[in-house]
Amino acid sequence: MSGVRTDPPRNGEVAAGTADGGVETSRHDAPSRPLHHPADGPPPRSGEDLRGDFPGLTPGWHYLDTAATAQKPQAVIDACTRAMGRDYATVHRGVYARSADMTLAYEAARRRIAAFIGGCEEQCVFVRGATEAINLVAYSHPRKGRVLLSLLEHHSNIVPWQLAGWEIDVCPLTADGRIDLDAAERMLTPDHSMVALAHVSNVLGSPLDVPRAAELAHRVSAELLIDGCQAVPRLPVDVAALGCDYYVFSGHKLYGPTGIGVLWSDKLDALPPWQGGGSMIDRVTFERTTYAPAPTRFEAGTPAIVEALGLAAAADYVAGIGVAAIHAHECALVARLREQLARRNSIALFGPDDSAGIVSFAMAGVHPHDIGTILDESGVAIRAGHHCAQPLMEHLGVPATARASFGLYSNDDDVAALIDGLARVERIFG
Ligand SMILES: Cc1ncc(COP(=O)(O)O)c(C=O)c1O
Numbered sequence: 001m002s003g004v005r006t007d008p009p010r011n012g013e014v015a016a017g018t019a020d021g022g023v024e025t026s027r028h029d030a031p032s033r034p035l036h037h038p039a040d041g042p043p044p045r046s047g048e049d050l051r052g053d054f055p056g057l058t059p060g061w062h063y064l065d066t067a068a069t070a071q072k073p074q075a076v077i078d079a080c081t082r083a084m085g086r087d088y089a090t091v092h093r094g095v096y097a098r099s100a101d102m103t104l105a106y107e108a109a110r111r112r113i114a115a116f117i118g119g120c121e122e123q124c125v126f127v128r129g130a131t132e133a134i135n136l137v138a139y140s141h142p143r144k145g146r147v148l149l150s151l152l153e154h155h156s157n158i159v160p161w162q163l164a165g166w167e168i169d170v171c172p173l174t175a176d177g178r179i180d181l182d183a184a185e186r187m188l189t190p191d192h193s194m195v196a197l198a199h200v201s202n203v204l205g206s207p208l209d210v211p212r213a214a215e216l217a218h219r220v221s222a223e224l225l226i227d228g229c230q231a232v233p234r235l236p237v238d239v240a241a242l243g244c245d246y247y248v249f250s251g252h253k254l255y256g257p258t259g260i261g262v263l264w265s266d267k268l269d270a271l272p273p274w275q276g277g278g279s280m281i282d283r284v285t286f287e288r289t290t291y292a293p294a295p296t297r298f299e300a301g302t303p304a305i306v307e308a309l310g311l312a313a314a315a316d317y318v319a320g321i322g323v324a325a326i327h328a329h330e331c332a333l334v335a336r337l338r339e340q341l342a343r344r345n346s347i348a349l350f351g352p353d354d355s356a357g358i359v360s361f362a363m364a365g366v367h368p369h370d371i372g373t374i375l376d377e378s379g380v381a382i383r384a385g386h387h388c389a390q391p392l393m394e395h396l397g398v399p400a401t402a403r404a405s406f407g408l409y410s411n412d413d414d415v416a417a418l419i420d421g422l423a424r425v426e427r428i429f430g
Contacts, residue, residue, distance in 0.1 A: 050321070051409045062380045062417040067202055067230055067358050067405030070255045072314075079313035080257055083306040091305055092279055092296075106305055109312035110295070116315040117228075117247065118238035119264045125295040126308050129261035130229045131156040133248035134196070136263060136298060137225055138164035140274040143193040148222070150179040151395050152201045155388040157227045161196065171197075173395065176352040177204040185216050192222040199231035203387045203401065205334070205355025207235065214243035223267065229253055233407070234330055234357045236323045239264050251307065255407075256314030260307035268294035275300040318408070326408045330357035333406045337415050346426055350401060360387075360401040363422070366429045368402040374428060375421040382418070 051057050056071040063071060083105070089098040091106045107121070114124045127133045138147075138160040147161050150171040161168055169192070171184045179197055188195070195217040200207050210226055217224040223245035231237055232249040239247045245267050251260040265271075273280055273291050277300035282290040291297045318326070337359050341347045350360040363371055372384035383403045386393045393399060404418055 051411070053317075054409055057409060060379050062414040064380060064382045064404040064406070064410070064414055064418060066233075066407035066410070067253070067403065068383055069252045069258070070233060070407050071409065072257070073255055073317050075317045076256055076310050076313045080306050080310040083309040088306070090302060102305060106303070106308055109308040112312040112315050113262055114264070116319065117232065117262070117264055118240050119247075119266075122293075122295060123264050123266050123268060125263040125265075125268065125298040126303055127248075127261050127263050127298075128259055128304070129250035129252070130227060130248045131160070131250075131261075133246075133261055133263035134225070134227065135160040135164075136274045137194075137246055137248075137265075137271070138166065140271050141194065142270060142272065145193040146189075146191045147194040147196055148184060148188060148192050148217075150184075150197050152177070152179065152204060152206065152389060152392045153196070153198055154202050154227065154229070155390070156229075157196055157198065158391070161194075166194070170391070173206075176206075177201070177350060178206045178352060179208055179213075181209060181212055181216060184213070188216055188220045188222065190220050192217075192220055194225060195222050196225040196227065198227045198229075199237075200228075200235065200356045200358070201351070201389075201392075202230050202358065203360050203389050203392055203403065204351030205230075205358030205360075205405075206352050207231070207354065207356050210242040210244055214245075217245075218243075230356070230358065233318070234323070234327050236327070251311040251314065254311070254314050255318060256311035257307040260304045260311050262311075263298070268298070271298070273297050273300075277301045279303070321408055327356070329408065330406045330410070333357075333410055333412075333415060334359055336412065337404060337418070340415070340419050341422075344422070344426075347422070350396060357407075358403065358405045360403045362398055362401055363425060363429075366425060368400040370429070371402045371422070371425050374425045375418070378417065378421040378424065380414075380417050380421045 053073040054071045055074060057063060087102060089102045091099065091103040093099065110124050110126065111121045114121045127136060134157055144164065144166055146167045146169060148169045148171055149158060149161065151173050169187055171187060172180050174180045195213065197208055197213055199210060214224045225246040226242065226244045228237060228247050228249040233254045245265060247264040249262055252258040280292055280297050280300040282292050334355055334357060338349060338353065341349055341361055346364045348362045362368065368384035372382055375382055385400050387403060
């Protein structure tokens with residue numbers, strides 16, 4: 001890890017506990033100053049310090065599948081254990097003190113997550129994950145019509161639009177694997193009511209110029225939904241500055257638990273309820289039901305209480321390191337890995353050089369599943385497959401790719417182990 005920084009406080013931001021038990025503000029935008037400054041407090045922690053926070057990172061195991069799901073720091077595990085044990089009770093219903101306390105904690109978690117992405121609490125709906133968030137918008141949007149997607153989208157940002165009956169247009173990619181916003185500009189018409197794009201590709205790592213995408217969408221009165229699954233753990237995200245209308249992500253990729261994610265929008269009031277049930281109502285009769293205001297209107301049933309508190313602990317932990325520092329660290333690892341892969345004649349690299357934390361590649365004459373299996377024998381865990389992006393695979397002309405993805409705990413040893421493992425694959429197939 002190149003540096004661990006205490007980020008500057010943000011206007012009106014709530015303070016939250018850090019992994020160390022201290023108090024930390026949660027602003028994580030990149031400041032225009034060195035990553036660590038003496039005024040920031042304790043000196044940076046090293047990569048090995050951070051690895052010690054993750055019990056899942058067992059010695060000798062090189063985890064390079066963080067884009068699929070991140071390992072969990074002890075602080076998140078502890079927060080979930082407390083919420084499931086000593087503090088456990090339902091929320092929003094009980095008249096007893098434990099339930100009232102849990103309700104406060106659940107709503108504090110919402111505030112924490114909202115602050116983490118630069119939004120307000122009433123704009124953040126807790127959902128099961130990005131998949132559920134996109135389904136929610138696709139099904140309940142009042143202007144169902146044409147949506148512009150891109151060739152690199154995850155199936156989660158394709159299939160919900162199909163199922164909900166939208167007409168789909170597909171924006172092509174540039175030669176280096178970015179969403180081609182010049183093409184998007186030519187394609188967008190007033191018929192489009194939605195543009196839905198990945199902030200960072202889960203296969204290529206390509207980052208999107210979100211403010212420009214927002215400007216293009218709004219020019220034709222369309223709205224912009226951003227799939228932030230791969231961006232939130234590795235890029236500073238400020239939804240207000242991005243200018244999008246919806247931002248979605250999954251907690252388990254942000255070092256938090258599975259089963260929890262976030263739909264952020266400043267347009268929630270315009271969305272009718274999606275799923276019906278307890279909690280999301282104002283008053284129910286057999287003749288007519290009225291609904292709670294957003295975000296509660298979108299949280300039918302008993303929510304994922306433990307997971308919400310775990311996600312807030314994850315946001316604290318990540319903010320305590322600084323997303324800008326994580327981004328710089330992952331960029332350095334990507335550069336080293338790409339440079340070493342590029343030297344091998346057998347390897348074809350996909351995606352742009354400024355890929356955020358993710359490197360996809362293929363090896364001539366070897367199926368990615370074989371690469372993954374042989375690497376596993378050397379204790380290197382990568383992902384091999386279509387990565388839930390079959391249209392992109394078709395575009396790349398491959399059935400699958402091998403993908404290494406980094407997290408805040410990744411280090412040079414992981415890169416070296418991967419390169420050694422690939423040399424072994426070459427020997428076996430060579
Ligand atoms: C870019 C992107 N979008 C959406 C998803 C779906 O996330 P989840 O399965 O957590 O809902 C993923 C997960 O891999 C992803 O990488």
